[in-house]
Amino acid sequence: MILSDADILERLEAGDLVVDPLDDPELQIQPASVDLRLGREFLEFQRTNISCIHPDSEQEIDEYITETVVDEGDDFILHPGDFVLGTTYERVEIPADLIAHVEGRSSLGRLAVVVHATAGLCDPGYRGQITLELSNLGSAPVALTPGMRISQLTFTELKTPAERPYGSDRGSKYQDQDGPQASRIGSDDEFGGDQLERDG
Numbered sequence: 001m002i003l004s005d006a007d008i009l010e011r012l013e014a015g016d017l018v019v020d021p022l023d024d025p026e027l028q029i030q031p032a033s034v035d036l037r038l039g040r041e042f043l044e045f046q047r048t049n050i051s052c053i054h055p056d057s058e059q060e061i062d063e064y065i066t067e068t069v070v071d072e073g074d075d076f077i078l079h080p081g082d083f084v085l086g087t088t089y090e091r092v093e094i095p096a097d098l099i100a101h102v103e104g105r106s107s108l109g110r111l112a113v114v115v116h117a118t119a120g121l122c123d124p125g126y127r128g129q130i131t132l133e134l135s136n137l138g139s140a141p142v143a144l145t146p147g148m149r150i151s152q153l154t155f156t157e158l159k160t161p162a163e164r165p166y167g168s169d170r171g172s173k174y175q176d177q178d179g180p181q182a183s184r185i186g187s188d189d190e191f192g193g194d195q196l197e198r199d200g
Ligand SMILES: Nc1ccn([C@H]2C[C@H](O)[C@@H](COP(=O)(O)OP(=O)(O)OP(=O)(O)O)O2)c(=O)n1
Pocket: 102, 116, 119, 120, 121, 122, 123, 126, 129, 130, 131, 132, 133, 166, 171, 172, 173, 174
């Protein structure tokens, strides 16, 4: 079951679902979602210097990325073909019996701005800001203003609460993330072909 505006408000008031800060609930709580705003930090990917990223090398990923913090009153220009990581301004806490989906807003989709390239799921138990995978599929640069409502979160109730919510085991690489976080796939417990060869 997907939560409606009334359900969302009830869970926010109960305190187990957190969206913080929720400065303008009337504007941000939509019929069945909560609009989240864009933060000021961005991780940009260099176009040169690295010929190939090996996902199990966090050093290569970190070398390939630079951080930009947009000054108050300025915009971040997302150029055609760009892919950057942004962050929601709000921090969320998802209780063990809900799963949240990050969706783009139609108004930005109509400008060819995609808010999550692949991953759009916030696990039961997840706490932190949400990293946005921003890309511009259009042919004109688009100015993104920190504070603008950029994405929306929908909530689905699980049949039973998760037994091992996010944060309760040794995965959970992104728990309590603050600002955009680059891929930490290299921290996976089991990674790559060696494991497959051993299994085979
Ligand atoms: N666009 C997104 C999608 C997810 N998340 C956060 C909330 C998720 O609960 C957490 C982990 O997401 P995934 O399970 O999709 O990621 P991984 O499987 O790569 O990480 P882990 O191994 O930690 O589960 O990251 C995020 O910040 N931004």
